[in-house]
Amino acid sequence: MSWGNATDYCLNTNSRPLIPNNLEARALGVSMAAPWFQIRHLAEEAGLIALSSNYALYGDLSDRMLTIIGEYSPRQEIYSIDECFLDFQGLPGINVERGHAIRAWVLQWVGIPTCVGIGSTKTLAKLANHIAKTAERKPGSYAREFARVCDLSVLSSDRRDEVFGATEVKEVWGVGPRIGKRLNDAGVRTIGELVNLDLPSLRQQFSVTLERTVRELRGVSCLQLEDMPGARQQIMCSRFFGAPVLTLQELTQAITAHTGRVAEKLRAQQGLAGQLHVFIRTSPFRKQDKQYAQAITIPTARPTAHTGELLNSSLAGLRKIYRPGYKYAKAGVMLMDLRPNTCVQGELDIGDPLARDTGQLMGAVDALNRRFGRGTVTSGIARSSIAQQPWQMRHERCTPCYTTEWADLALART
DNA sequence: TCTGGGGTCCTAGGACCC
DNA sequence: TCTGGGGTCCTAGGACCC
Numbered sequence: 001m002s003w004g005n006a007t008d009y010c011l012n013t014n015s016r017p018l019i020p021n022n023l024e025a026r027a028l029g030v031s032m033a034a035p036w037f038q039i040r041h042l043a044e045e046a047g048l049i050a051l052s053s054n055y056a057l058y059g060d061l062s063d064r065m066l067t068i069i070g071e072y073s074p075r076q077e078i079y080s081i082d083e084c085f086l087d088f089q090g091l092p093g094i095n096v097e098r099g100h101a102i103r104a105w106v107l108q109w110v111g112i113p114t115c116v117g118i119g120s121t122k123t124l125a126k127l128a129n130h131i132a133k134t135a136e137r138k139p140g141s142y143a144r145e146f147a148r149v150c151d152l153s154v155l156s157s158d159r160r161d162e163v164f165g166a167t168e169v170k171e172v173w174g175v176g177p178r179i180g181k182r183l184n185d186a187g188v189r190t191i192g193e194l195v196n197l198d199l200p201s202l203r204q205q206f207s208v209t210l211e212r213t214v215r216e217l218r219g220v221s222c223l224q225l226e227d228m229p230g231a232r233q234q235i236m237c238s239r240f241f242g243a244p245v246l247t248l249q250e251l252t253q254a255i256t257a258h259t260g261r262v263a264e265k266l267r268a269q270q271g272l273a274g275q276l277h278v279f280i281r282t283s284p285f286r287k288q289d290k291q292y293a294q295a296i297t298i299p300t301a302r303p304t305a306h307t308g309e310l311l312n313s314s315l316a317g318l319r320k321i322y323r324p325g326y327k328y329a330k331a332g333v334m335l336m337d338l339r340p341n342t343c344v345q346g347e348l349d350i351g352d353p354l355a356r357d358t359g360q361l362m363g364a365v366d367a368l369n370r371r372f373g374r375g376t377v378t379s380g381i382a383r384s385s386i387a388q389q390p391w392q393m394r395h396e397r398c399t400p401c402y403t404t405e406w407a408d409l410a411l412a413r414t
Numbered sequence: 415t416c417t418g419g420g421g422t423c424c425t426a427g428g429a430c431c432c
Numbered sequence: 433t434c435t436g437g438g439g440t441c442c443t444a445g446g447a448c449c450c
Contacts, residue, residue, distance in 0.1 A: 037416035053418085080450045176448050209424065209448080236420060243415080285417055329417090422449075431439075 052398040060403045065110045072102055075227045085122060087225050099149035118151035122223045123216035126173040127191070128152045131163065164217075165192035174213040179206065191217065231269045231338065237261040238279070238332020241391040245328045251280060251318060254391045256381040258333040259314045263307040264369070266335055267362055272303035272344070274337030276310055278317035283329035294321040302347065303339060306362055310335070311379060331391075 028046050030039050042048035062081045070076040073086035088095055099116035106114050117129025128150040135146035152160065169191055170180035188194055195217045203211040212222040237258040245251060255278060266273055279295035296317040300309060314333050341359075365377045400408035 035417035040416085083450075174448065178447060207424065207447085232421080234421075238419065240416095240418070283417075332419090420450085422447100424447080425445090427443090429440100429442085431441100432437105 050397055052396060054399045054401065056401045056404050057399060060401075061110060061112065064403075065106055065112055065114070068106055068109055069102055069114075072098060075225055077225050077227050078229070085125065085225055087227075088118070096149055096151045096154070099151070103148060116149045118149075118153060120153045120219050121216040121221045122225070123173050123213055124152050124219065127167070127171065127217070130171050131167070161192060164195060165190050167191045169194050172213060172217065174209060179210060182206070231271055231340065232265075233338060234334055234336050235262045235265045235269075235271075235273075235338070236332060236334040237265075238330060238334075239391075240330045241328065243391075244283075245331075245391045246324075246326070248319070248322050248324070250391050251322060251328060251331055252315060252381060254331045255314050255318050255333060256311060256379050258331065259311050260307055260378055262333050262335050263305060263310050263362075264366060266338070267305045267359075267366060270341050271338045272305050272341050273300060273310065273335040274303045274339065275299050275335070276313045276317065277334040277336060278314050278321065278332070279334075280318070280321060280328050280331045282326050286327070286329070289327050290325070292323060292326045294323075296321050297336070299337075303337075303344065305341060305359070307365070307379060311381075315381075 025048065028039075028042055028048060030042070030048070036050060039048065040050070043050065058081060065082075066076075066078055066084055069084055069086065073088060073091065075087035077085040079085055088098070091098070095118050099118060102116060103114050106112060115129055115132040117125045117127065117132050119125040119128045131146050131152075132148050132150035135143050135148075135150065137143075152163070155163065167190060168180075169175050169183050169188060170177070172191060172194070175183070183189075183194065188197065195214055197214065199211055199214065202214060215222050239254070239258070241254070245254070259276075275297055276299075277295060277297045279293070281293035282289055282291050284291065298313045298317045300313050302309075304310060368377045369375070400410075402408055402410055
């Protein structure tokens, strides 16, 4: 499968707001990902409204949106929570019109504005999407021509050169801040300049990844549509603490909770883990504090998805790396060396009950938590009489779960 | 006081083999 | 003076993505 010629198309849709980061907030000087403590004074002074993230709500709206978009092609790659690729190859009709239809449909049924980018490769579709998102703020014909839905594959070569020449390299999918700066330092500022570079020397001076990106920008497809996502190769859960944590007991609770989460995700993909990685660290932002960061990787006794067995490894690891006297700011657990649970090495029965576990116990735990909510059944270590532990993330300004909790349903006034 | 939480891929270099 | 020439595998770290 390729999108190498003009009859094949790849589409990228994206539901982030047309104007990222909200104009009013930006006018107040709030930057993307600014820490709350730096801007909280604006809440009183300027009426800034801050909200905690609500992953249940996002996940549900994402499912609805991606399901609707998926109706428009037999092949869909879900790329992230708010973004997907569709293969338009062989579909009848005009792609720009299809893009507008998708936008209208998602807006009507989910209420979320989306942007659509169309190109002959995934990288070009992503670029088209970026142009669709930002065109409204650009002068002249740009906005009329490209806003919200942009198809780069129908442009004349002159017009395409104009667009490439007007777009900075850092907007390209795969060019981050580091590569972007190195390119700029080498005098390469626009996409127009980037696509004309010599490929062998580009590969030598940068990497095969950047070479692939440039080939994609030239219309040569190097990235496949991955509509059958494989199992994850690592599963992680980590959090900054809501307040500094000093004791091994609190760290144990946090690591226990994180281990429970990764084990659940592992079972959801029918996997087993052969290694587990635990890390704890102080806050690098608190220069006045003594710093400490340590991690350890521990093989599990056998490839497992059993929370109890994984806890044995993670807590043993934690005890090895814990040092008293530090203000810990973050802890995490990562599962590695993952494999499907269909390939299991047979074992001699030497009286270890976990070796005989058939997965029914964990299956029951997962079923209960699905039905009655996360945390209904957890490890005893993670429990405490006090509801809010200092290590837990704070959720003071969470929005209601409008679409997933009966109690949070919006009320219509009469 | 307070600073996101996940992932992926690639490369260089070290350890080890014959 | 001059100290081989292939390989493989693993890991850490860097870069990117949303």
